[in-house]
Amino acid sequence: MSRSASLAGDTAWTRPGARRRGRLYRLLGGSMSLALGGVLVGLFVLMALLGPYLAPHDPLAMDLSARFQKPSAQHWAGTDQFGRDVFSRILHGAGTSLLAAVTAEAIALAAGTLIGLLSGYVRGRFDLVVQRILEILMAVPGLLLAVVIVAVLGPGLQNVMITVGLAGIPTYARLVRGQVLAAAEQEYVEAARAMGAGSRRIMLRHIMPNIVAPVLVVGTMGLAGAIQATAALSYLGMGAQPPDPVWGTMVAEAQVFIYNAWWLAAAPGAAIALAVLGFNLLGDGLRDVLDPRTRR
Amino acid sequence: MGRYIAVRLGAALVTLVAASMLIFVLLRVAPGDPARLMYGLTPPPDAQLEEMRAALGLDQPLPVQYARYMGAALRGDFGRSYRSHEPVGSMIAERFPRTLRLTLAALVIATVVGVAAGVAAGVRRGSWLDAATMAAAVLGVSVPSFWFGMVLILVFAVGLGWFSVAGSSTWRDVVLPAVTLGISAAAVIARVTRAAMVEVLTQDYIRTARVKGLAERVVYFRHALKNALIPVVSIVGLQMGYMLSGAIVVENVFGYAGMGQLAVYALNTRDYPVIQAVVLVSTTCFILVNLAVDLLYTLLDPRIRYA
Secondary structure, eight states, X not given: OHHHHHHTTTOOOOSTTOOOOOHHHHHTTSOHHHHHHHHHHHHHHHHHHHHHHHOSSOTTOOOGGGTTOOSOSSSTTOBOTTOOBHHHHHHHHHHHHHHHHHHHHHHHHHHHHHHHHHHHHHOHHHHHHHHHHHHHHHHSOHHHHHHHHHHHHXXXXXXXXXXXXXXXXXXXXXXXXXXXXXXXXXXXXXXXXXXXXXXHHIIIIIIHHHHHHHHHHHHHHHHHHHHHHHHHHHHTTSSOOTTSOOHHHHHHHHHTTTTXXXXXXXXXXXXXXXXXXXXXXXXXXXXXXXXXGGOO | OHHHHHHHHHHHHHHHHHHHHHHHHXXXXXXXXXXXXXXXXXXXXXXXXXXXXXXHTTTXXXXXXXXXXHHHHHTTOOOBOTTTOOBXXXXXXXXXXXXXXXXXXXXXXXXXXXXHHXXXXXXXXXXXXXXXXXXXXXXXXXXXXXXXXXXXXXXXXXXXXXXXXXXXXXXXXXXXHHHHHHHHHHHHHHHXXXXXXXXXXXXXXXXXXXXXXXXXXXXXXXXXXXXXXXXXXXXXXXXXXXXXXXXXXXXXXXXXXXXHHHHHHHHHTTOHHHHHHHHHHHHHHHHHHXXXXXXXXXXXXXXXXXX
């Protein structure tokens, strides 16, 4: 930031009270959230991809002579009740933890967008029925719906992804439907229809591109929510089972030892918090940039 | 107005019936024969199982089973637990008040903290206070509650000894879980309040109030806050709904014997009647809260058409 700030030193700012900011900052639309969120998300994506190669120790290797060691130069985040290196477990868990959230969000996004597009475009009785079904899904508090679904499907990370994905469908379906209804009234859709474009073409070529921005914003924030939800369900024992190094499960395992080994819970908890923070900031920033009306 | 209330009430009732059907059907397709689960690990002879099926009404068609279940549930009879064989209704009756107390305490904390922070940030828009408050708000929605709860236990229960580590009997047991449950709601409420405050402060009547020479304090609290609170009401109600969900996690962190803890315990022991009752009662609460918020909203903001 400081380097790019000096590059922009000759720029005069007319807005009173505004400090001089860098070129990068302006390129990002003046959004600190976007920059910070982008960096955090980038770091976590790198961690998910490269984590297993960067990990200094085997995440499952036990060393009973080195149990409950405090964070040190050798074990950056300490060791757990089996002498396993916590930092290596966090690095290994990054991929699974983030992939679970991404998969859940992909289910919600794909199904929700499709339902929303159809519902908003077809309208009529189809729309009415779909809206009622979505209302019923939304009437059951999220985690309780998860309890019911896990009761039916059984525990496991895969079922947690399905659960979180299902619970997220109404959000996208309603968002996209609203956008489609609004877009359908616009003149460019009318023009396309007058020129003889078919329904599918209008939907995909004309309406779709105009609803990408809000979906992108909600999707980014949704990823933050999905990380939290999958972690919470894993914490409650519905997701990945030990010894798999998944962040939520690691916090749950660590709770028993919290009085004498605080670092066991600290590291995976911080990883979840920072990942969620990253996506939240990125979502905030994207909204600021893509929808200038919300900026104040 | 009367007609609007009737329509909303009817819609809520329809949603409730449909949601209860969904829960009922889902848990009926869950693996495991309920009659067999009643007996635990040692399955009885087939004849006895048949008898149990008939006693539980499992030989009836699904719609009949549903009607019977809901009829009994309306009288507070949710069947018996597969594990403890206790009436599920009394298990719920014992735990529901605790979860309600936790949720209400969390809601009060979230509303007081959220509105205060939101007003402070909105009034001093662009200041360091605004920036710090909004940064804290993003952090507040990002920190996982189960982890934040553990931090609170370490600091305030183990370290300072102000509160008990776990429990659910006295008011002191409620404080830490309520703070944990309320923190993310406080963050959301703060953001909405700030946005509403910023919006309201640009209105003409605020300028008029200032031109009249009213003190800033009067302008903020008498004129601005009153109108800024309208969107806040709806978000507070929504957050209360989310808290019914969040309570599952928080109760398990603190060993707080409420409905959420019961739900997870029942899930782990495949105690379906208990799961069904907990989900049904919570969903009913959720729908009622949303209905109340809707009605309150129309009362507060006369501009909303009763459509």
